[in-house]
Amino acid sequence: MAAKREPGRTPMELSDRFLKTRFAPYWFDTVSQPDEHAPLTDTVDADLAVIGGGFTGLWAALKARERWPQARIVLLEARLCGNAASGRNGGFCAPSISHGVSNAVARWPMETDSLVRLGRQNLDELEADLEAYGIDCEFERQGKLNLAATPWQKDGLKAMQAAYARFGIETEYLEGQALAERFDSPKYGAGLFEPNYGLVNPSRLVAGLRDACLARGVSIYEQTPVTALDRHGDVLRLTTPKGSVEARQVVVATNAAVPLLRRLRQAIIPIFDYTLVTQPLNEAQLAAIGWLGRYGIADTGNQFHYFRKTADNRILWGGFDAIYHYGSRRDASLLDRAETYRRLERNFVEAFPSLSGVSFSHAWGGIIDTSARLTFFSGTGYRGQLAYALGFTGQGVTASRFAALCMLDMLEGKETERTTLRMLRSRAVPFPPEPFRSLAVRWAQADLAREDRTGHRSLFLKGLDWLGIGFGS
Numbered sequence: 122m123a124a125k126r127e128p129g130r131t132p133m134e135l136s137d138r139f140l141k142t143r144f145a146p147y148w149f150d151t152v153s154q155p156d157e158h159a160p161l162t163d164t165v166d167a168d169l170a171v172i173g174g175g176f177t178g179l180w181a182a183l184k185a186r187e188r189w190p191q192a193r194i195v196l197l198e199a200r201l202c203g204n205a206a207s208g209r210n211g212g213f214c215a216p217s218i219s220h221g222v223s224n225a226v227a228r229w230p231m232e233t234d235s236l237v238r239l240g241r242q243n244l245d246e247l248e249a250d251l252e253a254y255g256i257d258c259e260f261e262r263q264g265k266l267n268l269a270a271t272p273w274q275k276d277g278l279k280a281m282q283a284a285y286a287r288f289g290i291e292t293e294y295l296e297g298q299a300l301a302e303r304f305d306s307p308k309y310g311a312g313l314f315e316p317n318y319g320l321v322n323p324s325r326l327v328a329g330l331r332d333a334c335l336a337r338g339v340s341i342y343e344q345t346p347v348t349a350l351d352r353h354g355d356v357l358r359l360t361t362p363k364g365s366v367e368a369r370q371v372v373v374a375t376n377a378a379v380p381l382l383r384r385l386r387q388a389i390i391p392i393f394d395y396t397l398v399t400q401p402l403n404e405a406q407l408a409a410i411g412w413l414g415r416y417g418i419a420d421t422g423n424q425f426h427y428f429r430k431t432a433d434n435r436i437l438w439g440g441f442d443a444i445y446h447y448g449s450r451r452d453a454s455l456l457d458r459a460e461t462y463r464r465l466e467r468n469f470v471e472a473f474p475s476l477s478g479v480s481f482s483h484a485w486g487g488i489i490d491t492s493a494r495l496t497f498f499s500g501t502g503y504r505g506q507l508a509y510a511l512g513f514t515g516q517g518v519t520a521s522r523f524a525a526l527c528m529l530d531m532l533e534g535k536e537t538e539r540t541t542l543r544m545l546r547s548r549a550v551p552f553p554p555e556p557f558r559s560l561a562v563r564w565a566q567a568d569l570a571r572e573d574r575t576g577h578r579s580l581f582l583k584g585l586d587w588l589g590i591g592f593g594s
């Protein structure tokens with residue numbers, strides 16, 4: 122029997138497991154609704170204006186306050202802080218700023234040592250910041266288990282272990298009973314455990330950063346989209362529907378939205394990623410799948426699932442489908458997708474047959490700002506008065522903090538280890554215009570799915586590798 126659900130305007134035919142589902146991020150229900158900050162209705166002056174109230178913008182505002190105690194800092198958010206990717210993600214906290222070690226090796230081999238070190242340092246510092254600012258966001262650093270479902274993915278895990286070892290990253294390879302003691306599923310035959318990985322409740326992190334900003338005199342205006350950006354004498358003028366800001370310096374942290382700087386419009390594409398969360402599970406249910414620890418888990422397919430426990434022991438099950446819509450559509454109506462929810466449900470039951478009676482309390486989608494280099498890029502505009510960082514792809518929870526620091530370094534005109542990284546200085550490869558964009562994405566996705574089934578990488582994908590163009594989520 123199918124249940125009819127109507128999230129927004131789209132009726133969805135879904136199974137009984139979705140009878141009581143709320144089609145909104147689970148994380149939103151874990152924070153008390155903060156007071157909404159009134160939209161900007163005036164013209165205000167600022168030393169620094171930050172556009173975007175996700176992790177990147179909030180870290181930028183908070184770290185700017187540390188550097189410039191007297192500065193007038195305003196943050197402008199089109200909707201509510203954390204409404205976009207920062208409130209919709211899996212909360213995996215990578216010790217990486219480069220979307221993992223292999224992405225660093227493939228693109229910036231000469232500086233992988235530095236990227237790995239800076240990534241680990243960023244996670245350490247993020248943890249220290251949470252402590253210093255008293256941000257309770259259920260941060261836990263319990264590691265991550267990477268899983269293989271096929272013989273070629275097993276080989277991939279061994280290669281990953283060898284690559285990690287070259288950079289002094291500790292891991293543990295698991296098969297048979299050793300794997301079953303960490304995670305027991307008929308679908309996966311091997312695992313690689315990396316102890317240095319964290320998890321966070323993303324909405325609580327947003328709330329904590331927002332409170333820390335407000336407590337330090339950052340002015341936050343919500344429901345305030347910046348619609349135009351131009352020079353006005355010595356300052357940059359940000360136009361919003363009911364007011365404007367004249368700012369000496371500007372940080373742009375708008376992630377997957379259409380970039381305000383025209384020249385960045387081809388550098389990212391919006392990829393939709395979806396998530397289910399189960400009802401809370403009891404100890405017996407978790408014991409049946411051998412998942413007693415609190416580490417996060419992901420498989421290593423090109424189309425991969427990431428999954429983790431929430432504080433109240435629900436399973437968050439996300440990923441696999443990475444949906445691109447012709448013309449880089451970003452409509453809110455696309456944030457629910459019945460076809461993907463059904464696929465996630467099927468894959469969940471396959472991975473956890475003993476949990477087939479479990480229902481889903483939440484389901485939602487989010488937009489990933491995919492760049493062809495799979496990690497963020499950053500730069501300046503308006504003669505160094507503006508800095509931007511975007512393109513995090515699916516790994517921005519921790520990298521956003523590092524990107525915020527890079528932007529502030531650039532605005533200060535400072536040469537730091539961060540700003541001299543090749544990763545920072547190299548440009549993002551643009552995506553082709555339509556219709557080639559859709560054709561290329563569809564072709565790459567079909568070949569990536571085929572590689573998952575067969576273990577063979579197509580000539581097309583090898584060509585993209587050679588050109589340094591990645592496609593992922």
Ligand SMILES: Cc1cc2nc3c(=O)[nH]c(=O)nc-3n(C[C@H](O)[C@H](O)[C@H](O)COP(=O)(O)OP(=O)(O)OC[C@H]3O[C@@H](n4cnc5c(N)ncnc54)[C@H](O)[C@@H]3O)c2cc1C
Pocket residue numbers: 172173174175176177178197198199200201202203204205206207208209210211212213214215345346347348374375376377378381394395396427439486487488489513514515516517518519520521
């Ligand atoms: C489903 C999903 C799962 C993910 N899982 C993980 C994960 O487990 N681990 C991980 O590391 N990363 C993950 N990510 C990626 C991560 O969430 C993002 O990289 C990160 O949140 C980016 O933060 P941000 O502040 O740059 O962007 P956002 O959170 O998207 O914030 C940008 C903000 O800018 C605002 N804005 C846009 N345009 C304007 C404008 N013109 N004027 C004013 N405001 C504007 C938007 O409303 C938005 O609030 C995931 C992403 C998604 C979508």
